[in-house]
Amino acid sequence: MELLCLEMDTNIRARPDPNLLCDDRVLQSLLTIEERFLPQYSYFKGVQKDIQPFMRRMVATWMLEVCEEQKCEEEVFPLAMNYLDRFLAVVPTKKCNLQLLGAVCMFLASKLKETRPLTAEKLCIYTDNSIKPQELLEWELVVLGKLKWNLAAVTPNDFIEHIVRRLPLPEDKLALIRKHVQTFIALCATDFRFAMYPPSMIATGSVGAAICGLQLDSADQSQWGDSLTDLLAKITNTEVDVLKECQEQIERVLVSSLREGRQQQQQQQQTQRGPSGKGLDELDQSSTPTDVRDVNL
Amino acid sequence: MCRTMATHKRILSTLRNGPTRRNLFGPVDREQLQVEYQASIRKDLEEASHRWGFDFISDKPLESSDFQWEGVPGTKVPLLYRSCMFDLEQVESQRAAEVKVSPKRGKVAPPHNEKENIPLSPQRCALRLVNFEKTPEKRENTGLKRKQTNLTDFYQAKRRVVGMPRKSGE
Numbered sequence: 001m002e003l004l005c006l007e008m009d010t011n012i013r014a015r016p017d018p019n020l021l022c023d024d025r026v027l028q029s030l031l032t033i034e035e036r037f038l039p040q041y042s043y044f045k046g047v048q049k050d051i052q053p054f055m056r057r058m059v060a061t062w063m064l065e066v067c068e069e070q071k072c073e074e075e076v077f078p079l080a081m082n083y084l085d086r087f088l089a090v091v092p093t094k095k096c097n098l099q100l101l102g103a104v105c106m107f108l109a110s111k112l113k114e115t116r117p118l119t120a121e122k123l124c125i126y127t128d129n130s131i132k133p134q135e136l137l138e139w140e141l142v143v144l145g146k147l148k149w150n151l152a153a154v155t156p157n158d159f160i161e162h163i164v165r166r167l168p169l170p171e172d173k174l175a176l177i178r179k180h181v182q183t184f185i186a187l188c189a190t191d192f193r194f195a196m197y198p199p200s201m202i203a204t205g206s207v208g209a210a211i212c213g214l215q216l217d218s219a220d221q222s223q224w225g226d227s228l229t230d231l232l233a234k235i236t237n238t239e240v241d242v243l244k245e246c247q248e249q250i251e252r253v254l255v256s257s258l259r260e261g262r263q264q265q266q267q268q269q270q271t272q273r274g275p276s277g278k279g280l281d282e283l284d285q286s287s288t289p290t291d292v293r294d295v296n297l
Numbered sequence: 298m299c300r301t302m303a304t305h306k307r308i309l310s311t312l313r314n315g316p317t318r319r320n321l322f323g324p325v326d327r328e329q330l331q332v333e334y335q336a337s338i339r340k341d342l343e344e345a346s347h348r349w350g351f352d353f354i355s356d357k358p359l360e361s362s363d364f365q366w367e368g369v370p371g372t373k374v375p376l377l378y379r380s381c382m383f384d385l386e387q388v389e390s391q392r393a394a395e396v397k398v399s400p401k402r403g404k405v406a407p408p409h410n411e412k413e414n415i416p417l418s419p420q421r422c423a424l425r426l427v428n429f430e431k432t433p434e435k436r437e438n439t440g441l442k443r444k445q446t447n448l449t450d451f452y453q454a455k456r457r458v459v460g461m462p463r464k465s466g467e
Contacts, residue, residue: 055321055322058321058322062319062321065317066317095322096322096323096325096326097325097330098321098322099320125318126318127321128320130320135330135334138334138338139330139334141338142333142338145337145341
């Protein structure tokens with residue numbers, strides 16, 4: 001018998017499983033256990049002496065870029081950030097080791113979630129060889145120990161389908177909404193202010209922000225409007241006020257991120273095109289839209 | 298996947314400075330890192346010894362133990378829990394790789410293999426440990442047989458389960 005391998009570079013995916021997505025118990029279980037995987041402390045006040053919030057953002061942005069370049073599954077980056085935050089909540093870490101930690105966290109998250117995980121070598125190259133594969137493997141053990149081997153953390157991404165399915169949304173917009181929600185979740189993961197929020201709240205807020213941002217709620221304002229938030233809040237048992245605040249916070253972060261992105265583009269356009277080569281093509285866009293509908297996916 | 302890349306890149310372009318491949322916070326203090334690693338692993342091992350009442354270094358039960366330990370012949374241990382179960386081909390490749398190891402640590406010549414996640418394979422981890430003097434829970438001889446699984450196994454190396462087929466497409 002001859003086995004033919006028809007696998008391409010694309011991963012074959014299972015169809016959405018109605019047993020998982022249409023059963024309320026799954027969502028309830030996720031909501032019950034999600035708190036177990038939150039970092040225990042706001043670690044910049046206490047545990048960490050050398051690391052500042054902006055450094056977390058630097059390493060997070062780098063990790064996101066690596067995940068994108070390597071076309072990782074969407075949940076790899078948020079999961080890796082969950083590991084990073086949980087580790088930093090208990091272990092005082094020097095800033096020169098922060099990138100190593102970020103690489104280890106991606107390594108673990110990728111192994112947990114992907115059929116073809118990132119390799120140690122690849123990750124080391126992304127640190128510009130400032131760490132060695134051997135160090136990565138050693139620190140993998142250290143991180144695993146500190147996380148008590150609890151790697152199957154609940155991420156905001158776990159909630160997306162559960163939430164989206166419970167909303168009266170036009171079928172043809174679902175894919176677009178999912179994309180936006182995933183983007184917002186990734187954005188939240190780069191921002192420390194969201195690190196202590198339960199994943200369900202980030203997911204719910206992101207769905208709310210995506211729907212509002214795409215103005216899918218404007219067709220029937222009277223029906224959506226406030227009631228969108230009410231409905232969302234009900235799905236994940238979040239308090240309406242808290243959820244509203246979370247959604248607004250996400251929107252603010254989005255706006256400031258877009259603005260900073262634009263400023264940086266202008267700066268870079270003024271200076272040069274540099275020898276770095278990579279990533280410069282997107283700098284050609286004359287301006288970053290502030291309306292999320294204009295963000296071209 | 299790449300679906301959201303465009304948005305990400307725009308929204309999160311704030312800190313983007315040049316290529317993704319970059320060193321963020323300067324050089325790593327390797328010696329310090331090694332010291333911290335050894336200390337951390339040792340501490341984990343001590344905690345495990347304490348918890349399980351078992352000295353994992355000498356592979357013997359502690360006297361003051363809440364557990365009663367009992368030796369089990371290796372053949373009775375389920376395959377999954379046996380350490381270093383390579384098939385012959387793998388053993389061969391391990392030996393081959395071993396020869397390539399230069400005395401300097403960290404210079405492990407990766408066995409050339411197309412497999413994506415080869416750095417995680419037990420051969421290399423085992424090699425690495427053998428080369429370390431200080432690794433406290435080291436398993437000296439990465440032999441084929443073992444009498445009993447012990448917890449240190451989990452502190453050493455992830456190992457591939459026997460007979461696990463290669464990933465298709467690799």
